Amino acid sequence: MANGALAGVRVVEWGDFVSAPFCGKVLAELGADVIKIEAPGLGDSSRRHGPFPGDVPHPERSGLFLLANINKRSVTLDLGTASGRELLGRLLDTADVFLENGSSGQRQELGLDYESLKPRYPGMIVTSITPYGLTGPYRDYHGCDLTVNALGGLSFGTGYPHREPLTTPLYQASYLAGVGAAFATAVALLARDLTGTGQLVDVAEAQVIGVLLSGYHLPTYIYRGVAGWRSGNRMRLGLFPNCVLPCQDGYVCIDAPQLEQYRRLLDLMGEQDWMENPRYRNRRAMSDEYPEEAESLITPWFMQHTKREILELCLEKRIPCVPVRNFDEVLAEPQLNDRQFFQPVTHPEAGDLRFPGPPYRLGATPCRLVRPAPTLGQHNEEVLCGELGLNRAELPAMARAGII
Numbered sequence: 349m350a351n352g353a354l355a356g357v358r359v360v361e362w363g364d365f366v367s368a369p370f371c372g373k374v375l376a377e378l379g380a381d382v383i384k385i386e387a388p389g390l391g392d393s394s395r396r397h398g399p400f401p402g403d404v405p406h407p408e409r410s411g412l413f414l415l416a417n418i419n420k421r422s423v424t425l426d427l428g429t430a431s432g433r434e435l436l437g438r439l440l441d442t443a444d445v446f447l448e449n450g451s452s453g454q455r456q457e458l459g460l461d462y463e464s465l466k467p468r469y470p471g472m473i474v475t476s477i478t479p480y481g482l483t484g485p486y487r488d489y490h491g492c493d494l495t496v497n498a499l500g501g502l503s504f505g506t507g508y509p510h511r512e513p514l515t516t517p518l519y520q521a522s523y524l525a526g527v528g529a530a531f532a533t534a535v536a537l538l539a540r541d542l543t544g545t546g547q548l549v550d551v552a553e554a555q556v557i558g559v560l561l562s563g564y565h566l567p568t569y570i571y572r573g574v575a576g577w578r579s580g581n582r583m584r585l586g587l588f589p590n591c592v593l594p595c596q597d598g599y600v601c602i603d604a605p606q607l608e609q610y611r612r613l614l615d616l617m618g619e620q621d622w623m624e625n626p627r628y629r630n631r632r633a634m635s636d637e638y639p640e641e642a643e644s645l646i647t648p649w650f651m652q653h654t655k656r657e658i659l660e661l662c663l664e665k666r667i668p669c670v671p672v673r674n675f676d677e678v679l680a681e682p683q684l685n686d687r688q689f690f691q692p693v694t695h696p697e698a699g700d701l702r703f704p705g706p707p708y709r710l711g712a713t714p715c716r717l718v719r720p721a722p723t724l725g726q727h728n729e730e731v732l733c734g735e736l737g738l739n740r741a742e743l744p745a746m747a748r749a750g751i752i
Contacts, residue, residue: 352379353713357537359445360436361385361420362427362460365394366519367477367553368449369416370526375445375533376419377706377715382447383439383731384417384722388424388750391724392417401698407724408697414721415703418693422722423731424752427458431751438736440469444540445533449477452488462548472546473536477529481552491553496521500557501565501576508580524560525553579639588634588642589613592672595650599672600658602650612665617649695720728752 357380361372369384369392376382386392394416395407407413423439425432440446446469448460455461455476462474462482476482479491480499497503497515507514529551536549568574568585577584582591583603589610590603604610610631614623622628622645634642650658655671662669673681679702684690690702698720706715732738732752746752 351713352377352715353710354378354380354534354537355713357381357444358383358442359447360439360443362436362446362448362450363477364392364449365397366412366416366522367525367529368447368475369394369413370523371475371477371529371533372420372447373416373418374527374530374706375447377717378530378534379713379715380445382420383443383727384420384422385427385436385439386422386424386724388426388725388747388752391422391424395724406697408695414695414698414701417721418703418717419719420722421727421731422725423728424725426751429749429751431746431749433458435732435736435751437468439731440465440472442735443469443472444537445473445475447475447477447529447533451490452478452482466546470545471540473533473540473549474546475529475533475536475549475551477525477551477553479553481555482548482550493519493521496553497557499554501561502557505565505576505578507578509578511578513578521553521557525551525556528556582635582639582643584635584639586635587631588639589646590635591639591643593643593647593650595653595655595658597654598674600650600655600669601672602662602667602669604667604669609667613646613662613667616661616665616667617646620645691717693717693720697723725752 354375357375359372359375359380359382361368361382362385363369363372372382372384384392391407392413394413395410396405397410397412398405399411400406400409425435427433427436446465448455450460459465462476465472465474478487479496480486480489494515497506498513500521503513503515506516529549532549532551536547540546564585565576568576574585581593584590586603587605587610590605592599592601602613604613614620628634628642628645653661658669659671678684679690689705691705693701693703695701701720703717705717709715729740729743732743733740743752
């Protein structure tokens, strides 16, 4: 990782499950040396979450853990012991960034809040990811993806109007918060280069979701007074068509807001009797007032074609449209494979795996997957003895005492 954009930056990660680990993964792909602190015997809770090959639980074969912890080193420390906290303090002496997503009570009890750390580590960036932020009325509340999506506004518009609101699947709020925290941390490192001092990066998952929605929903509310609503397979905040429709072998998403795009779609579909009806010339009304009726007019054409046929036709006509792919189709996608997006990694317990690479490419400092996710405590000796100077003979006794 010597040529990574963050080469020479050390991150000590005290993070669990998704948000902080995924932030650490992004920083590690950019070249940072990320040391992950895990509890002895248990480790990150995602080790027990899965999914597992053959649905057989194994702490070293969890797909979630293997994805979110690529390129890191694992050190086990019991921070409930004085020795564990002392070793963490020595690691933080070498760190540029301390990354965490613990609860308010945990931070205060262990002295890992920013105000406690700042006097000893004035040049260190402390990145904290929480459901609702470190300030405000909800700062001490527990949260999860469900509540974060609700407070951030995403659930308000997700689902069908006659049903309950829905959250996004697979912890998307936590992943998005991790990505946002990673790049906020990178900016804080740039600021440190100018000022010589560290700072607190306070990332609230609910705020990340709120900002994600603001670019589209704020102007809609300001200019139309519409706050959004659940509308099932369609957006209903723009112009028809903006929906997911069935086709011969699955589904496609069609969104053609510009008039020329819509005209090209109609030309592609060929002459239709309904096209001359004035009722179907008001695209705002088609989207807001009778979307099911409007969709029923164009669905028969989509049902005559496969996803690939529709994609090729729409590309040729410059009509915004994408197929809704399943996992097997994504893995077999020629464009992703030609660009070598999926990268092979061999893990000592999970075997040969393919992971999605970074969603961007840097010319001078390329991102790479250079090591698989660590086994629990894999780098105890390397870090504690090789870098902190502990005597190797001490490790067995420390392990028996539950310190590491």
